[in-house]
Amino acid sequence: MGLGLTLASAACTTAPERGERPLEVLVTSPPETLDPRYATDAVGLRATRLLHAGLFGIHPETLAPVPVLAASYTFEGPLKLHVKLRNDARFHGGKPLAAGDVVATIGAFKSPAVASRHAKVLETIERVEADGPLDVTFTLSRPHATLLTDLELPVLRADEAAGPPAPDGTLDGLGPYKVARLGEGFVALEPSRPGSHGVVLRAVRDENARALRLHAGRADVVQNAFSPTLLPSFEDTRAGTGLRVVTRPGASVTYLLPRCDRGALADPKVRRAISLGLDRELFARALFAGHARPADAVLPPGHWAAPRDFPSEARNVEAARALLREASAEHLTLTLLVSTDRARKLLARVMAEELAEIGVTVEVVSVELGTLLARLGKGDFELALLQLPEVIEPNVLRTFLHGSNVPPVGSNRGRVRDAELDALLDEGDSVLDTSARAAVYARLERLVHDRAYLLPVVHEDHVAVLSPRAGSYVPARDGRLGGLVGLP
DSSP states (O other): OOHHHHHHHOSOOOOOOSTTOOEEEEESSOOSOSOTTTOOSHHHHHHHHHHOOBSEEEOTTTOOEEESSEEEEEEOSTTEEEEEEOSSOBOTTSOBOOHHHHHHHHHHHHOTTTTOTTGGGGTTEEEEEEEETTEEEEEESSOOTTHHHHTTSBOOOTTTTTSSOOTTSOSOOOSSEEEEEEETTEEEEEESSTTSOOEEEEEOOOHHHHHHHHHTTOOOEEESOSOGGGHHHHSOGGGOSOOEEEEEEOSOEEEEEEOTTSSGGGSHHHHHHHHHTOOHHHIIIIITTTSEEEOSSSSOTTOTTSOTTOOOOOOOHHHHHHHHHHTTOTTEEEEEEEOSOHHHHHHHHHHHHHHHTTTEEEEEEEOOHHHHHHHHHHTOOSEEEEEESOOOSTTHHHHHHOGGGOTTSSSOTTOOOOHHHHHHHHHHHHOOOHHHHHHHHHHHHHHHHHHTSSEEEEEEEEEEEEOGGGTTOOOOTTOOSGGGTTOO
């Protein structure tokens, strides 16, 4: 059962009272589930990370893994990791965290019977053993560089880890919040320890309705849910609302995906021409109101593995036309799939106008997100405007570019098959030294750029509109909501 139905039928459906109300965070849709074994949508992932915690978390600046429930850790060669757990961590229900909980959790996430959507993340873990009440040893089937990031998955209580789905958030957690009550369209959270406000995540699908709720003083945080054109209205001091806009460079990349295995787009010259026909600086400045940066590489600036001194690519109409002539692809006509999001559709239309100047006619086709993903999976597209919302671990590129992940077995929707690229992705997955991995991904970024397997467009900032009550909130680079914890 999806969480939307659960919320609608929950016994406690009364909205929070206005008096001592918790902080209200507006989101664009309700979480699909509050069960961390199955949450994959952005709202669900962010909600479950408030309810639960993993052995490791993500540093808000560098995006590198950092210990959370782990007190310390030691690699004993490339195939073995020893973790000592914190001795002060307790589940919301009062049970102390123990090594058995970690062993049971990993087993559940990997179990075909549980059928977690995150099972593949842990496929290199061959064995996990408790070596004492607070000591756990992981043994791998092969060297795997992303292990610490993978262990960001929430730890569950041993007796619940392999239980039935719990979309209503009833699984005992170790995070800073727990579910207080559910209602139609909202989830009310209460802090699991003193020092934080209660929080309500309320789904408001309409952008104008979100704005009105903020202006009326009924909401406190809205993150990444307004078109750039609306943002100035929240900074108008004449309104007397005290609202303000805060931004932080994000870890996302908005990009064009070409289908690389057929038609004119099978020629890298055509793909490079399209890339050269885009004015990324204009997009960032005008369409995103300065709340984005031109993207020359996939990994965002400041990321530990981002390439240094990567050359920026200015729009070059003549060079783009020359490449199309070399490829005998003048007067090309292509379709561009885009979601129904207003800002995305505007970006797609401006792209189409720019590409017309290099001789490529683009028909923009706007479809619902589910339809868009289905068409990508089937290969029913030529170009698509997409976003990777959390480029935290660079090994995510393996999912979208490795030849072994072509649909239906994976998400290499551009149907890229390149042995040199696969070798770099394999190396980045297995090399443990951080500096060596960064060098691998620098070579990989250059190859992706030169062969135009995907076309980075902009790195968008995280933009939050805040009420005075939430004035000290700071967005995290990964877009999650950890900044709510401890707000005065």
